[in-house]
Amino acid sequence: MTDDLATYAHLDRDRTRRRGYPEAVYCAHKTAEQVAGIAAALRDSADGVTLFTRAGDEHARAILATLPGAFHDPAAGLLAWPPRPPRPTGERVVVVAAGTSDLPVAREAALTAQYLGRTTDLIVDVGVAGLHRILGHVDTLRRARAVVVVAGMDGALPGVVAGLIAAPVIAVPTSVGYGAAFEGLAALLTMLNACAPGVAVVNIDNGYGAGHLAAQITAP
Amino acid sequence: MTDDLATYAHLDRDRTRRRGYPEAVYCAHKTAEQVAGIAAALRDSADGVTLFTRAGDEHARAILATLPGAFHDPAAGLLAWPPRPPRPTGERVVVVAAGTSDLPVAREAALTAQYLGRTTDLIVDVGVAGLHRILGHVDTLRRARAVVVVAGMDGALPGVVAGLIAAPVIAVPTSVGYGAAFEGLAALLTMLNACAPGVAVVNIDNGYGAGHLAAQITAP
Amino acid sequence: MTDDLATYAHLDRDRTRRRGYPEAVYCAHKTAEQVAGIAAALRDSADGVTLFTRAGDEHARAILATLPGAFHDPAAGLLAWPPRPPRPTGERVVVVAAGTSDLPVAREAALTAQYLGRTTDLIVDVGVAGLHRILGHVDTLRRARAVVVVAGMDGALPGVVAGLIAAPVIAVPTSVGYGAAFEGLAALLTMLNACAPGVAVVNIDNGYGAGHLAAQITAP
Amino acid sequence: MTDDLATYAHLDRDRTRRRGYPEAVYCAHKTAEQVAGIAAALRDSADGVTLFTRAGDEHARAILATLPGAFHDPAAGLLAWPPRPPRPTGERVVVVAAGTSDLPVAREAALTAQYLGRTTDLIVDVGVAGLHRILGHVDTLRRARAVVVVAGMDGALPGVVAGLIAAPVIAVPTSVGYGAAFEGLAALLTMLNACAPGVAVVNIDNGYGAGHLAAQITAP
Amino acid sequence: MTDDLATYAHLDRDRTRRRGYPEAVYCAHKTAEQVAGIAAALRDSADGVTLFTRAGDEHARAILATLPGAFHDPAAGLLAWPPRPPRPTGERVVVVAAGTSDLPVAREAALTAQYLGRTTDLIVDVGVAGLHRILGHVDTLRRARAVVVVAGMDGALPGVVAGLIAAPVIAVPTSVGYGAAFEGLAALLTMLNACAPGVAVVNIDNGYGAGHLAAQITAP
Amino acid sequence: MTDDLATYAHLDRDRTRRRGYPEAVYCAHKTAEQVAGIAAALRDSADGVTLFTRAGDEHARAILATLPGAFHDPAAGLLAWPPRPPRPTGERVVVVAAGTSDLPVAREAALTAQYLGRTTDLIVDVGVAGLHRILGHVDTLRRARAVVVVAGMDGALPGVVAGLIAAPVIAVPTSVGYGAAFEGLAALLTMLNACAPGVAVVNIDNGYGAGHLAAQITAP
Amino acid sequence: MTDDLATYAHLDRDRTRRRGYPEAVYCAHKTAEQVAGIAAALRDSADGVTLFTRAGDEHARAILATLPGAFHDPAAGLLAWPPRPPRPTGERVVVVAAGTSDLPVAREAALTAQYLGRTTDLIVDVGVAGLHRILGHVDTLRRARAVVVVAGMDGALPGVVAGLIAAPVIAVPTSVGYGAAFEGLAALLTMLNACAPGVAVVNIDNGYGAGHLAAQITAP
């Protein structure tokens, strides 16, 4: 494969005009060389912030070599260029992680919303096994215009949160759990069947998608 | 097929000795004639109460013709002979139905526990979309030595109940719901992945099994 | 079962205070008697509009007997009381149906948003097999603050719509199709994996949930 | 991520008061640093024994560095602090492993029940392919107030055990097997469909959950 | 569609020469007219007995009109022409039904083996919930050269039988059960994972296939 | 719903220009009124033949009332207007049905190819259980430029055919079978995994799609 | 874990008496120490040959250290002690591998039958994509009293073989393939739905089970 960008990528440079947000680069199934080539092509684009998602160590090294000083959160597998998020506009996003183990995905969501221009809060480890924890945060939750709830295992938290507030809930199932959690399938089904209306679901572990949607809902 | 019992059934008449509870008759895949034949064979057995589960209209008619005056709850598909439950012993069972639609299964559970000798309470329509409802019953829940929680759709209630009490929770997923509820599969997976320990699960819509287990746990 | 409401339902009368929208009544797994009992209890409630969802013919008759003059859309299985939607506030919702067959679910979504107080548009039969159809509606789509896209079979339309606009897309898979459509599962998975960010998914055939979420996103 | 506990964990310190048993720490999807931070926070808690479940080698090292002398069973992936189980109360728990390969999960169950205050027996390698083996243990089984049965592959043992005794059976499917065992799914389904009533099921490989439930059932 | 046989069927008249047994007619997805046409074509064939499997009422009427006096077992959905089974040769087949509900499939297996020329015994309702029942039949089981075991729900019986005898076991899962029995899938998986070697499995409810295979194994 | 076409359908009148073949009308999830409305709108269109697929009795009656004299094959659920297929052009299509039960789907495929302008042959009941049957048709198969193979149950025939000829094979799984056929899923998977290259698969029971594709491959 | 055998294994020393064949040792989920302990316990048993199945490198080393000179086939993961198979009795077993890739499982089957006392033939790489290959072996196939057919991907070969011969066919699906082969699930379903009667199926990759069953069928 040559290193000529056109042989492997056709960037959607029109996306900010159409949608208000630029294309992000999904790294997971690309080679480090491809990601570096895309990073180089985007370096001088004036089209707002570019996010690199699901970047492994090798991807990150290649991106940082091309865009020195880029923001990098290794746990979330996220890089951003330019490294500084825009000044926040619109309304507030709150991101909730049911357990400690859901934190990487929750951070991916919160950082995405932040880099797309929103103010975000992060609440951690407030799963339904100890209800008083989430109940202690109802005031914060009610200050949000959109709430992202990230949960693995039984995935029960988004429905409980939705039942407490007026704002829309974006539910993110995670692959946290084992056995009949089936890599996030159990949580996904739970969320799709949440008894409280006002819950919509994104792909398993898709913090990026949740943060993007929250930014759209809360846009000015 | 002849109507000679031995050609189609081999009753487990030893079960009460081994287990303390007699065999129940599962009607769903049997003909009305077979069920009537079994009912006749059990008529004069002194082996405690016999339950007929998952009985449709035709089954019920055949049983009532053989055992006039038998107890019959059509919604739960349950018959019992002799019709009167034994005087209660052991500790208290509480059965909780998340929604109105889960009531037939919840009644099957409560009646089973009652006919196996327990005192039972039934709490209805207290799903997690309106948390204050289940929170208003914590005192009743804490008086039980075993709690059966019946829920369809997201199946989130058993984990929430387990997080509030010391007693074991028997979770019963129901086939209530549509789409990605997959006839109770979603609720089943949720319950198997409940974050709060102390939850065990029986088959979808298996109120009989849950009531039986609750009776065993609370036996004197 | 007695006809005493408390034996089968515990209405969440607090929901409008907590969430801004009252509880809807899911009819599908309830008896007509139960639904009528709930309708009677809600008759004189001043708590905004009550929706009855997934109502079959028998449910509808029982509700209309209790609430004469209630609004009824048989195709969508929806009833509303009082029959007149509130005067619209907030921003505009657009509902898109990929095919003629998706219309009942799309109508459920549009009517729900309307009864929760929004202005809604409905665009029908613009699936991706003839792209010029949806492309001819881009201006209408861009006037919405939230777009609901309803599709069965391949479920490809929501991702295509999301790629064209700035507003959030709520995707509703339908059970339209056959064979490997697996009653909506194929469309559901497509939507969860939409390449364009900005898509969140509700349960298969869940027009109510989509309309509710759209109303929340576009609330004043 | 900083090492400040509040950024990643919100311990449920109220759990012993509510439930009688403290929260366990699920290690599998946490970093060693997070687990060590939680271990440090719990060190001086007077709230009974803390269990660390599904701990890999790195987790174990981090915990032992923080809590020197903690109990550690590497096969079961379990640590306990303080290292000595409480003096037993309540009734007896018997744990049965169908095969040698199910031993790690069976040990997790037995140790959990022991650390939550029960006397436990462990019976190993008595699967249904050689029935005389389990039949030779009926007396021991009948001395228990709760029996945990751990089995992979066909998962047939719990139903057979339940048919022999009066006590409740907690069935634990394991991921032992290959091919159509589907990582424990086959055993799980078998157990949910056990013909003998009196069987409830926990998640695949969830020895912790089974031991916890057994402790609750047999509590004084 | 015309009634000319060649437009819808191409009978495998060579099968007895190649295999020793003639082709059977699977009725389930054929029209009554097609089945009658095939019956007429086979009427005068000298090629041993023809079996018609999975025949509904309409199929049976059409076959009996064409082949008056044909053998018909409505429960098993089986017809045979000529009506009298051949004089038995080879070794003995024993068919075991775990429950009363499995009887139609067990009869289909036993009748098939009989019409293909074997002596068969049928043992009914000896599931593992009451082990003494199957243990009381070990002598009969040991007299067989092939044993067919038919079971629904947990499907545990074939593995238990295989552990007791030297002969091969053909396991037939049935669709008896509900919920997580998934129309026989649970029993199928159990049987594929039977811990005792010597078990092979046929399709769910496939009594015909099991009886055929048993006849082949026990052929002279 | 009004009977104004625009409220429920947006016909893709441009399709023949873009693709060479007009849009067909999928009837299965539409009301008879909607189908009749579409039929009326297409009556005077000069855009070649219109096919109505998956039409039930009610649909057929409504179409025939609107388009008297339309072609109708009830077994295949297919109608065509105008009733006479175009004069054939292009190369030959051969359609093969593995069993008699697969005939309705095979006819749907053959008729579709014919109405889109091709010469078609139909070979029936030549499944792999009697290999000599398909081997006897190799010459006919080799005369085709595209072969459609329709099979249920094990779905093995398309791979066998592909191994014998140079032309592409379009495989159509059918829902014929029971138990682990899972409504055509087994056949679908078999076909996707065919060892002989040169097989592509369409949806279960999708005779229309297969016939359409065959017409495209063999177009002049 | 101590190295005392009774803490981890309860050998079924009675099995040869009951079944005619001794228990084999499944190594896959056991530690090398456990396998070595079992090997030592069986060293001096006079109970015929012991097979060790699914042995990895570490298992093999531990067994060979305990039983020097044991037979070892690394590709099949099989060891046998004593190393020499018994003198053959009974009738002939033929094992067929559809592709080269299925050879390890086919060898496991053939060696198992051989160590249980049968004469076996092995035919390799005769899949249905080139039918002349299997057709060239019909004479050998007809000399067998039991045929084992091992196939991955589409799993079509067993049904084709069964259609050609009178002997029973034991089908072994393998995990060979990719994508929609789903680790052998596609082949498994194909085989369960084989159109030719006379096919029974064992677990995916279960060469041991197939060889055992073949030995039972062909026993003297």
Added chain:
Amino acid sequence: MTDDLATYAHLDRDRTRRRGYPEAVYCAHKTAEQVAGIAAALRDSADGVTLFTRAGDEHARAILATLPGAFHDPAAGLLAWPPRPPRPTGERVVVVAAGTSDLPVAREAALTAQYLGRTTDLIVDVGVAGLHRILGHVDTLRRARAVVVVAGMDGALPGVVAGLIAAPVIAVPTSVGYGAAFEGLAALLTMLNACAPGVAVVNIDNGYGAGHLAAQITAP
């Protein structure tokens, strides 16, 4: 295992005569030694080009040692001998990759078609999230007689392409994606349910099969 070819492979040397294209060697589940042995056997065959598919590094080394100078595309896992494709005949094939990540599979398809004698074009990264990209290639697409469309995640592109052109579309789902992409299952289902007729599907990641089929369709 000896290195004698006949013990592990039976090459289908007749395939070019029957089908027009020689057998390819699937390397994935074979040992490097087996692949080398097959390569040696084919070295001097005059039967057109031999392709080696799904070759890992070790396979490639073994093939190149046997056939020095063979063509090798490591990303596609493909080798060809002799290294030079034949002079193109027939009509044009266009291969489309939805994303950069789908490129390896797309290259496998394009190279296969090329080595079987066709002219091919490759279009990359034109997924539906930015529709203008594929719309900009309609002219190229319309020049093809067969179009291969390769896509992961939502798999929506093939249906969109089919709606734009007259030529048949061969859809290749890829395992690109995560979570509910289920290793390509989501894309596979989408493609099977494509709303535009004229789409047929091959196995997940099966670029070889798609290229082969495209070559057959476009053969002279």
